[in-house]
Amino acid sequence: NAGVTQTPKFRVLKTGQSMTLLCAQDMNHEYMYWYRQDPGMGLRLIHYSVGEGTTAKGEVPDGYNVSRLKKQNFLLGLESAAPSQTSVYFCAARQGMPNQPQHFGDGTRLSIL
Amino acid sequence: AQTVTQSQPEMSVQEAETVTLSCTYDTSESDYYLFWYKQPPSRQMILVIRQEAYKQQNATENRFSVNFQKAAKSFSLKISDSQLGDAAMYFCAYRSAGRDDKIIFGKGTRLHILP
Numbered sequence: 510n511a512g513v514t515q516t517p518k519f520r521v522l523k524t525g526q527s528m529t530l531l532c533a534q535d536m537n538h539e540y541m542y543w544y545r546q547d548p549g550m551g552l553r554l555i556h557y558s559v560g561e562g563t564t565a566k567g568e569v570p571d572g573y574n575v576s577r578l579k580k581q582n583f584l585l586g587l588e589s590a591a592p593s594q595t596s597v598y599f600c601a602a603r604q605g606m607p608n609q610p611q612h613f614g615d616g617t618r619l620s621i622l
Numbered sequence: 623a624q625t626v627t628q629s630q631p632e633m634s635v636q637e638a639e640t641v642t643l644s645c646t647y648d649t650s651e652s653d654y655y656l657f658w659y660k661q662p663p664s665r666q667m668i669l670v671i672r673q674e675a676y677k678q679q680n681a682t683e684n685r686f687s688v689n690f691q692k693a694a695k696s697f698s699l700k701i702s703d704s705q706l707g708d709a710a711m712y713f714c715a716y717r718s719a720g721r722d723d724k725i726i727f728g729k730g731t732r733l734h735i736l737p
Binding site for chain 2: 538544549550551552553554557559565567583597599601607608610611612613615616
């Protein structure tokens, strides 16, 4: 039972490079989210999606883009990585019923040099 | 805008004792959901317990229970009979019941269990 799978688990980039983080879920959940977690800051919402083909901005969207072309996948892109984007990134998914909790992936540790 | 505050950055409790983690939130909404998540050193985010604001009864899950005070906008987590495996970062989270699906997390409380 995979649940939410994030790829890759670790990555080191140089400033200015681009990359895409992949989140895949096998639970057929409607909602998907991308968070970043920084020391002392808790989790902050970057972007989210309420269904296939839709995306919306969260609390800290600048410098990131997302796409949800397929229901099971939610991609997070960094077009030109900056050291301030060094963080641990979490993806989550949840069912459409509002009282349902989010199910999280194991996180991706991203370092920008 | 909604905010979630966890005023205790770190706490310690003796094994087998009871500990309470505090969480307060600010909202003008009447219908919402509250959650406690646990993040052990493995970095996984694990749901501990959830509470629906329209329910007056406090949620309970085995050794974990909440004290939900809607008027005071308080949502504390009580862990009874603390175990070494309870050592983790605990996050309180708020989610609106409306169309805005944004979820707000507190900054977390790191819980240490003393053997």
